[in-house]
Amino acid sequence: MKASTENLRKQNRGLILSALRRLGSVSHTELSQWTSLSSATVSTITTELEKEGILLREEQAPSAGRGRPRVKFRQNPNCAFVAIVRITSEMVQYSLVDYAGTLKDRFEEKRPPAETDIDTFSNRLKNDIQRLIERSELQPEQILTVSITTKGLVASGKPELLWSPVFEDNTMNFEDLLRPILPAQIRLTNDTQFAAQSIAEQRAAKLGGFSNRKLATLSLSHSIGLGIATEEANGKISSFAPPFGHMMHDPNGPLCRCGAHGCIESIAGFYGILRTAFEVDDDVVPAKFIPLKEIENIAVRARNGDHQSEYAFRRAGEALGIGLGRLLTLLGPMPIAITGHGTLFYDLMQTSILDGIQNTLQVRRNKMPDVSFHTDEGHLIFNGNVQSCLSDLDSNIISEQNGTKWKFN
Amino acid sequence: MKASTENLRKQNRGLILSALRRLGSVSHTELSQWTSLSSATVSTITTELEKEGILLREEQAPSAGRGRPRVKFRQNPNCAFVAIVRITSEMVQYSLVDYAGTLKDRFEEKRPPAETDIDTFSNRLKNDIQRLIERSELQPEQILTVSITTKGLVASGKPELLWSPVFEDNTMNFEDLLRPILPAQIRLTNDTQFAAQSIAEQRAAKLGGFSNRKLATLSLSHSIGLGIATEEANGKISSFAPPFGHMMHDPNGPLCRCGAHGCIESIAGFYGILRTAFEVDDDVVPAKFIPLKEIENIAVRARNGDHQSEYAFRRAGEALGIGLGRLLTLLGPMPIAITGHGTLFYDLMQTSILDGIQNTLQVRRNKMPDVSFHTDEGHLIFNGNVQSCLSDLDSNIISEQNGTKWKFN
DNA sequence: AACATTTTTTCGACTGTCGAGAAAATTAAT
DNA sequence: ATTAATTTTCTCGACAGTCGAAAAAATGTT
Numbered sequence: 001m002k003a004s005t006e007n008l009r010k011q012n013r014g015l016i017l018s019a020l021r022r023l024g025s026v027s028h029t030e031l032s033q034w035t036s037l038s039s040a041t042v043s044t045i046t047t048e049l050e051k052e053g054i055l056l057r058e059e060q061a062p063s064a065g066r067g068r069p070r071v072k073f074r075q076n077p078n079c080a081f082v083a084i085v086r087i088t089s090e091m092v093q094y095s096l097v098d099y100a101g102t103l104k105d106r107f108e109e110k111r112p113p114a115e116t117d118i119d120t121f122s123n124r125l126k127n128d129i130q131r132l133i134e135r136s137e138l139q140p141e142q143i144l145t146v147s148i149t150t151k152g153l154v155a156s157g158k159p160e161l162l163w164s165p166v167f168e169d170n171t172m173n174f175e176d177l178l179r180p181i182l183p184a185q186i187r188l189t190n191d192t193q194f195a196a197q198s199i200a201e202q203r204a205a206k207l208g209g210f211s212n213r214k215l216a217t218l219s220l221s222h223s224i225g226l227g228i229a230t231e232e233a234n235g236k237i238s239s240f241a242p243p244f245g246h247m248m249h250d251p252n253g254p255l256c257r258c259g260a261h262g263c264i265e266s267i268a269g270f271y272g273i274l275r276t277a278f279e280v281d282d283d284v285v286p287a288k289f290i291p292l293k294e295i296e297n298i299a300v301r302a303r304n305g306d307h308q309s310e311y312a313f314r315r316a317g318e319a320l321g322i323g324l325g326r327l328l329t330l331l332g333p334m335p336i337a338i339t340g341h342g343t344l345f346y347d348l349m350q351t352s353i354l355d356g357i358q359n360t361l362q363v364r365r366n367k368m369p370d371v372s373f374h375t376d377e378g379h380l381i382f383n384g385n386v387q388s389c390l391s392d393l394d395s396n397i398i399s400e401q402n403g404t405k406w407k408f409n
Numbered sequence: 410m411k412a413s414t415e416n417l418r419k420q421n422r423g424l425i426l427s428a429l430r431r432l433g434s435v436s437h438t439e440l441s442q443w444t445s446l447s448s449a450t451v452s453t454i455t456t457e458l459e460k461e462g463i464l465l466r467e468e469q470a471p472s473a474g475r476g477r478p479r480v481k482f483r484q485n486p487n488c489a490f491v492a493i494v495r496i497t498s499e500m501v502q503y504s505l506v507d508y509a510g511t512l513k514d515r516f517e518e519k520r521p522p523a524e525t526d527i528d529t530f531s532n533r534l535k536n537d538i539q540r541l542i543e544r545s546e547l548q549p550e551q552i553l554t555v556s557i558t559t560k561g562l563v564a565s566g567k568p569e570l571l572w573s574p575v576f577e578d579n580t581m582n583f584e585d586l587l588r589p590i591l592p593a594q595i596r597l598t599n600d601t602q603f604a605a606q607s608i609a610e611q612r613a614a615k616l617g618g619f620s621n622r623k624l625a626t627l628s629l630s631h632s633i634g635l636g637i638a639t640e641e642a643n644g645k646i647s648s649f650a651p652p653f654g655h656m657m658h659d660p661n662g663p664l665c666r667c668g669a670h671g672c673i674e675s676i677a678g679f680y681g682i683l684r685t686a687f688e689v690d691d692d693v694v695p696a697k698f699i700p701l702k703e704i705e706n707i708a709v710r711a712r713n714g715d716h717q718s719e720y721a722f723r724r725a726g727e728a729l730g731i732g733l734g735r736l737l738t739l740l741g742p743m744p745i746a747i748t749g750h751g752t753l754f755y756d757l758m759q760t761s762i763l764d765g766i767q768n769t770l771q772v773r774r775n776k777m778p779d780v781s782f783h784t785d786e787g788h789l790i791f792n793g794n795v796q797s798c799l800s801d802l803d804s805n806i807i808s809e810q811n812g813t814k815w816k817f818n
Numbered sequence: 819a820a821c822a823t824t825t826t827t828t829c830g831a832c833t834g835t836c837g838a839g840a841a842a843a844t845t846a847a848t
Numbered sequence: 849a850t851t852a853a854t855t856t857t858c859t860c861g862a863c864a865g866t867c868g869a870a871a872a873a874a875t876g877t878t
C-alpha cells in the first residue's frame with residue numbers, strides 16, 4: 001500500500017521483465033522505448049538482472065547500418081523451469097518448459113476409458129510427473145512450478161479439484177499429492193480459463209491492448225466450460241472460470257451429473273444432447289464416456305432432417321444462447337469465442353444460440369457481439385498456462401532482493 | 410505504467426487523503442501509524458497539502474497527559490463542494506455537500522405522478538440545480554461535481570441515461586443539460602450501485618476489510634435493481650450495477666416494460682406482482698405508477714390465504730431466487746443485502762428466493778450466503794454517492810502539481 | 819526553575835530516476 | 849590505414865523522495 005523507493009524499483013524491474021516476456025529478444029534502446037524508462041535506468045536494471053542470472057546478453061547479428069551495433073538481451077532459459085500438465089477426458093499431457101517459454105520435453109498418457117477411481121488416477125499422475133523430472137536430468141528444485149489444467153470446479157486459493165465430471169464429488173488435492181516428490185509451487189486451474197486468457201492475449205498483442213475490455217470463451221464438449229478474460233487498467237489480462245455449465249437453465253429440466261436438474265450442461269453437454277436425441281428419460285444420466293462418433297452420428301441424422309436429432313441440438317443451442325445472454329446481462333456485452341469439439345456441430349445450434357444472445361437488453365440496444373471459433377483448444381490451454389506461469393515467475397523475481405533463488409544457470 | 414518518484418509522492422499523498430477521509434480528524438502521529446509512512450514524510454506531505462489549502466491544522470482540545478499536545482489535521486471543508494442529486498420515482502432530492510462530507514443544504518421536489526415527458530422533467534431538474542447553486546451563494550466553479558443517481562440503464566463513460574422505467578427509450582444526457590449552467594464534472598450512476606457501495610464500505614469499516622470480497626445488493630420496488638461491490642487488492646471498494654432486472658428469467662414469460670418477455674422485473678417488479686395477482690393477461694403491461702398501497706393490499710390478501718395473491722409473490726420470489734442463483738454461479742458466492750420497499754413483502758417471497766439461491770452448485774457445496782435487510786435505501790444511496798464523489802476528488806487532488814485549482818478557502 | 823514526557827520538525831544518509839555528455843563499437847569516406 | 853560519422857550504451861552529477869535519528873517544541877510534574 002505504502003509507496004517506497006524499493007517498490008519503485010520493483011515496478012520498473014517488472015516492466016523490463018514483461019517487455020522481455022512479450023518481445024523475446026530486445027536491445028537496450030528498444031527496452032527504453034517500450035518501457036518509456038530513461039536509458040540510464042534501463043542500464044542499471046539490466047546489469048542488475050544480468051548479475052542475478054535472469055538476463056543474458058546476446059551477440060548481435062551483423063548489423064544493417066553504421067554505428068555501434070545493438071546488444072540484445074533475452075531471458076536466461078535455464079534460470080527456471082515449469083512443468084505443465086493438461087488433463088483432458090482422453091489423456092494427460094506432460095510438458096517441461098524453460099524460463100524463456102521453450103518446450104523442452106513432452107509426453108502424453110492415455111486415460112483408460114472406464115477408469116473412475118481417483119486414487120489410481122492420482123498415483124499414475126504422480127509417477128508420470130516423477131518421470132518428467134527424471135527425464136529432464138534437472139534437480140527437482142529447478143522446477144519452480146507445476147501448473148495443472150483440468151475441467152471441473154477448482155477451489156480458489158489451493159490446488160484442489162472440488163468437482164469434476166469423471167470423479168464427481170471425490171476431491172483431489174494436488175499439493176498433498178506432489179509435495180513429496182518436488183518442492184515446486186503447485187497450481188490448478190480450469191482449462192477454459194486459460195483458453196480465454198490465451199485468446200485475449202493474442203488479441204491484445206495483435207491490436208495493442210484489445211479494444212473491448214472483456215472476452216468470454218465457451219468450450220463445448222462432454223461438459224460445458226466457460227472462461228472470462230479481462231484487461232485490467234494496467235494492461236495485464238486476468239481471467240476466471242465460473243461453472244457456467246452448471247448455471248441453472250430450467251428448474252424443471254433434465255438431471256445433471258452434478259445432481260441438480262436443468263443445468264446448462266445437462267442439456268447442452270454431449271450427454272445431454274445424446275439423451276434428448278434418443279428420448280432417454282430426463283432422470284437418467286447417460287454414460288460418462290461418450291465417443292465423439294456417437295454425437296457425430298446424431299449430427300448426421302439432424303442434418304438429414306431427423307426431427308428429434310435436430311431438436312436435440314436446437315435445445316442445446318437454446319440453453320447455451322440464453323445462458324450467454326444472462327452472462328452478457330450481468331457482465332456487459334463482450335465478444336464470444338467458441339472452442340471444443342462441439343464447434344463441429346455449431347451449424348445445428350447457431351440459430352438458437354444467436355437468438356438467445358440477441359434477447360438481451362444491451363445487445364438489443366447496441367449490436368450483436370462478435371462470435372469466433374478456435375479449433376486448437378489444446379494449444380490455447382497450454383499456451384495460456386505457460387504464459388500465466390511464467391508471468392507469475394516474473395512477479396516473484398522482481399520481489400527477490402538478492403538473487404539467491406535464481407542460481408541455476 | 411512507468412514508476413517515477415513523482416508517482417511515489419502521488420501515491421503517498423493519496424494515502425494521507427484517504428486516511429483523512431476515513432478517520433475525519435487525525436494527528437500527525439496517527440497519520441504516520443495508519444499509513445505506515447515515516448514521521449518525516451508525513452510532515453512534508455501535510456505541510457504541502459496545507460499550503461495548497463486542502464488541509465487545516467486544528468487547535469487541540471485540552472490534552473490528557475503530559476507532553477506536547479497533538480495537532481490534528483482535517484479536510485478544509487470549503488476547498489470544494491459537490492451537488493448530489495437523487496432521482497426516485499416519487500421525487501428528486503437535491504443536496505449540497507462540502508469537501509469534508511457535511512451536508513450544507515437540501516431540498517426535495519415531488520414528481521407529478523403522470524409526467525412522462527422527458528423535456529419537462531429535464532428542464533425542471535436544470536432549474537432546480539440552478540436554484541441549489543443560487544441558494545448556496547457559491548460561485549458555480551466552486552461546485553466541482555454534480556453526481557446524479559437514478560434507476561435504469563446508464564451509459565458507461567458518459568452521463569447518459571439509456572433506458573429507464575419511466576422514460577423508456579428516451580435517452581437523456583446530463584452533461585449536455587447542465588454544461589450551460591456550471592462547469593462541474595457531471596456523473597450519472599445507477600442508484601443500487603451506490604447502495605451496494607455504501608453497505609460494503611460500512612462492513613469494511615466495521616470489520617477492517619470485509620472478509621468476503623464481494624457483496625450483492627438487491628433493490629426490490631417497482632423495478633428491480635442490483636449492485637455489486639468488490640473489494641480490490643489495494644483495499645478500495647469498486648462497484649457496478651448490471652441490469653439484473655432485465656436478465657432473462659423465462660423466455661415464455663410475461664411482457665416486460667423493456668419490450669422483452671420474461672425479464673425478472675416483469676415477474677418480480679411491483680407491476681409484475683400486480684399483473685399476476687389480478688390475472689391480467691401476460692401481454693398487458695400495467696400502469697407505470699402503482700401506489701405502494703396496491704401492493705400492500707395484495708400482500709394482505711396473500712397473508713390471509715388468497716391463493717392467487719400468494720402465488721404472485723411466490724412467483725416473484727422464484728424469479729428473484731433463481732436469478733440470484735445464476736448470479737452466484739457466475740460471480741461466486743457472496744452475501745446478499747436486500748433494500749427497497751419490497752422488503753416489506755419478503756415474508757411472502759422468502760421460501761422461493763432461498764430455494765433459488767440454494768439450487769446453485771457452489772452454494773450446495775458450501776453454505777448459504779448471508780442475506781440481510783436494509784430499510785434506509787435512500788440514505789445508503791446518498792452516502793454511497795457522497796463517498797464515491799469525494800474519493801474521486803481526492804484522486805484528482807493528488808495529481809494536481811500546483812494547487813491552482815484548489816483556491817477556495 | 820529544572821526535569822520528564824510526548825509530539826513534531828529538521829537534517830543527513832540512502833535509494834531511485836533522469837538528462838546530458840562521455841565512451842564504445844561499428845561503417846563509410848578519405 | 850586512418851579519420852570521420854553514426855549509433856548505441858554507459859557513466860556521472862543533479863534532483864526528488866523516503867527514512868531514522870536527533871533536535872526542537874510544547875506541555876505537565878516535581
